[in-house]
Amino acid sequence: MTRYLRLYLCFLRFSFSRAMEFRVDFFFRIFMDVVFYVVNILFFKVIFLHSDLLAGWTEPQVMIFVAGFLVIDALNMTVFSNNSWWLPIFVNRGDLDYYLVRPVSPFFFLSFRDFAANSFVNLIMAAGILVWSLMSYAEPLSWSRVATFVLLLINGTLLYHLINLLTLLPVFWIHSGRGLQQIFWNLSKFMERPDRIFRGWLRMILVTVIPFSIVASFPARLLFDDNPGSLIVHILAVTVAFSLVMSVAWALALRAYSSASS
Amino acid sequence: MTARDATLSDRPSYRWVPAIFSMELRKIFSYRMDFWLQFVGGFLAQFVVSYFLWLSIFEFKQAESVGGYSFSMLVGYYIFSPFIDRIVRANNAFVVSQEIYDGSLSRYLLYPINYLGLRFIATLAHALVGLLQMAVGVAIIFGLWGVPEGVQLTLSGILMGTVGVTVSVLLYYLMATSLELAAFWADNVWSLLVMLQFTTAFVGGSLVPLSIFPEWAQDALALTPFPYLIGYPVQAFLGQLSFQQWLRGIEFSLLWTLPLALVLVIVWGRGRSSYTGVGM
Numbered sequence: 301m302t303r304y305l306r307l308y309l310c311f312l313r314f315s316f317s318r319a320m321e322f323r324v325d326f327f328f329r330i331f332m333d334v335v336f337y338v339v340n341i342l343f344f345k346v347i348f349l350h351s352d353l354l355a356g357w358t359e360p361q362v363m364i365f366v367a368g369f370l371v372i373d374a375l376n377m378t379v380f381s382n383n384s385w386w387l388p389i390f391v392n393r394g395d396l397d398y399y400l401v402r403p404v405s406p407f408f409f410l411s412f413r414d415f416a417a418n419s420f421v422n423l424i425m426a427a428g429i430l431v432w433s434l435m436s437y438a439e440p441l442s443w444s445r446v447a448t449f450v451l452l453l454i455n456g457t458l459l460y461h462l463i464n465l466l467t468l469l470p471v472f473w474i475h476s477g478r479g480l481q482q483i484f485w486n487l488s489k490f491m492e493r494p495d496r497i498f499r500g501w502l503r504m505i506l507v508t509v510i511p512f513s514i515v516a517s518f519p520a521r522l523l524f525d526d527n528p529g530s531l532i533v534h535i536l537a538v539t540v541a542f543s544l545v546m547s548v549a550w551a552l553a554l555r556a557y558s559s560a561s562s
Numbered sequence: 563m564t565a566r567d568a569t570l571s572d573r574p575s576y577r578w579v580p581a582i583f584s585m586e587l588r589k590i591f592s593y594r595m596d597f598w599l600q601f602v603g604g605f606l607a608q609f610v611v612s613y614f615l616w617l618s619i620f621e622f623k624q625a626e627s628v629g630g631y632s633f634s635m636l637v638g639y640y641i642f643s644p645f646i647d648r649i650v651r652a653n654n655a656f657v658v659s660q661e662i663y664d665g666s667l668s669r670y671l672l673y674p675i676n677y678l679g680l681r682f683i684a685t686l687a688h689a690l691v692g693l694l695q696m697a698v699g700v701a702i703i704f705g706l707w708g709v710p711e712g713v714q715l716t717l718s719g720i721l722m723g724t725v726g727v728t729v730s731v732l733l734y735y736l737m738a739t740s741l742e743l744a745a746f747w748a749d750n751v752w753s754l755l756v757m758l759q760f761t762t763a764f765v766g767g768s769l770v771p772l773s774i775f776p777e778w779a780q781d782a783l784a785l786t787p788f789p790y791l792i793g794y795p796v797q798a799f800l801g802q803l804s805f806q807q808w809l810r811g812i813e814f815s816l817l818w819t820l821p822l823a824l825v826l827v828i829v830w831g832r833g834r835s836s837y838t839g840v841g842m
Contacts, residue, residue: 325750332753332760339764346775350628351619479599486607493611497618502610 304408312415319417326418333377333422337370337429340492355496360437361524362494367430368453369492369516374426375457376464377419383411384464388471388478394559407550411461445523448532452519455539460491460515462542465550472553491515511538578675579683586687601695608644608768613637629774635800638713639771641703642723642796645696647768650730650791651738651759652688656752657681659745668839678830682735689731693724714801722808723799729815730791734762736822737787743826746833767793787818 319326344366348359357365387410390396399406434446467484490498490506495513498506506513518535522528620633631639658681661667670677709715741754748754763769765788772780772793783789794811797803803811 322749324748325753328748328750328753328757332757335757335760339760339769343764343769346770347615347619349776350774351623353622354615355618479603482600483603483607486603489607489611493615497614499614502614 304404307404307408308412311413315415316417329416329418330421333374333419334425336373337422337426340366340370341429355494357494357496357524360433361520363433364430364437364523365494365517365520367426367433368449368456368520370426371423371430371453372457372460372491372516374419374423375454376460378416378423379457380411380461380464381419382414382416384461384468386410386414387465387468388481391471391557392475396557397559400554400557406554411465441523445528448528449519449523452522452532452535453516455535456515456519459511459535459539459542460488462539462546463510463512465546466542469549469553472556487512491517493517495521507534508538511542514538578680582680582683583687586684587691590688590691601699604648605644605699608647609640612640612643612769616640629771631771631773632712634710635712636771638710638800639796641700641710642696642799643768643792645692645699646727646730646792646795646799647763647766649689649692649696649727650734650766651762652685652692652731656742656755657684658739658742659751662743662745662833662837665839667837671834671839678739678826681739682732685731685735689728693727715799716801718805719799719801719803722803722805723795726790726795726798726808726812726815729812729819730795732819733787733815733822734791736819736826740822740826740829743829743833746836762788762791765789766791767796771796787815787822790815790818 341363344354344359344362347354348362352358354362390399390410396406396410399409402409434441464481464484467480470480487510490510490512495503495506495517498513503513507518514535518531522531525531616628616633616636619628626632628636658667661670667677670680704715738755738758741758742751744754745751765772765783765786767789772783772789775783790811794803794815798808798811
């Protein structure tokens with residue numbers, strides 16, 4: 301464990317020094333995420349010009365939900381996004397070899413190697429938006445619920461990363477993962493809307509098989525629902541199930557990997 | 563060689579245009595799996611999310627219309643908008659910046675062709691495929707589901723929409739390529755294009771029809787090229803625009819192409835003079 305922590309500190313040092321070398325890209329990415337945040341906040345502001353409630357939530361409640369998924373997006377962009385982007389390229393070029401022969405878990409190395417220092421600035425901004433939305437909420441919120449909410453947002457980020465990886469793994473067999481990655485990005489839109497707008501079998505899928513609704517919407521519901529216990533159990537059960545599926549799928553993928561130009 | 567022969571050989575030849583067009587089409591269809599996954603996935607996600615969002619609003623409000631749209635008109639809007647969004651952003655493949663970064667732009671500079679023209683022809687090939695996808699997709703949806711109430715699908719609307727979306731492709735190409743040419747100086751420009759994509763989705767009418775924006779915002783946006791990128795062609799297809807309104811939109815869009823083209827040419831000229839051809 302200590303070895304992995306030391307290794308992660310090395311990743312951080314290397315990522316920050318590299319980010320400082322490419323300063324223009326550093327600022328472009330910060331602005332890009334700021335535009336993303338502004339668009340999402342304004343989108344719901346426009347919606348609330350025409351409705352007082354959305355899926356049972358008031359505007360301040362929806363703003364907390366939006367801030368939640370912005371934090372998840374920023375966490376993902378900071379910790380995982382660059383690494384996920386490179387995985388299909390490494391597989392197709394055979395560069396995965398270098399990670400398989402190292403005396404550390406290839407999954408750890410490939411998931412955490414590249415820390416996006418520029419997105420870290422956006423993570424601070426997203427956290428600021430979250431604090432602002434929580435402070436603007438008129439009803440009292442207990443500290444324990446807020447703390448659980450934050451922990452579930454971190455859990456949501458992990459779950460989001462797992463879903464992303466599961467859509468990337470077919471690259472080990474079909475060799476072109478971009479179409480599937482595009483599907484993941486398209487489906488991510490489900491994460492950006494309150495879960496209770498969906499219904500029927502679609503909702504069932506979104507809270508189990510493709511659990512985008514669990515990522516950000518369930519943690520926000522935890523703040524406002526009277527009985528949040530079942531929500532926590534649901535979120536944790538799906539996360540554990542996805543972790544197990546991921547570990548099996550990863551083992552199968554590595555078995556199918558046949559090195560260069562695979 | 564006679565003087566006449568010399569004059570003929572100096573004339574610009576456009577025989578490369580169909581060759582580039584067909585080559586681009588072959589490239590698009592060579593990754594069939596990705597092609598179909600993007601087509602179906604892209605449409606379904608955007609449509610389904612918007613459908614349920616508005617269903618929940620209409621059920622809560624018990625209203626007949628929002629921003630001048632009934633629920634069935636909004637369904638029609640969101641059937642067209644994901645397709646048009648995709649057609650307009652056909653250029654968004656980071657090809658230009660990649661060619662600058664890896665130095666492969668050099669070979670095009672040696673050819674007797676206009677590089678920006680070549681890229682626009684490639685963009686048009688993508689747009690044509692997108693239009694065909696939309697025709698197939700809309701036909702299937704309307705065939706299975708019926709035409710939503712209030713949507714007037716007419717030949718004139720289809721023609722006006724097709725011309726409108728072609729002008730939108732040109733507008734977006736000019737904006738996106740100008741940004742992408744920043745690759746001559748910047749280490750990475752994909753974030754600039756993603757920024758343009760977010761902005762276009764919101765103020766172009768892909769996420770929501772612009773008529774639900776406050777009046778002052780609509781007035782301000784009407785002075786920019788953004789509403790003409792997605793919302794305006796969608797309205798043309800839905801039969802919501804009179805010929806006069808459509809013509810005014812086309813004129814305004816074409817007017818915007820002039821400063822945008824000027825910016826593109828200036829950036830291209832400056833970038834080319836600083837291009838070293840060794841890649842980054």
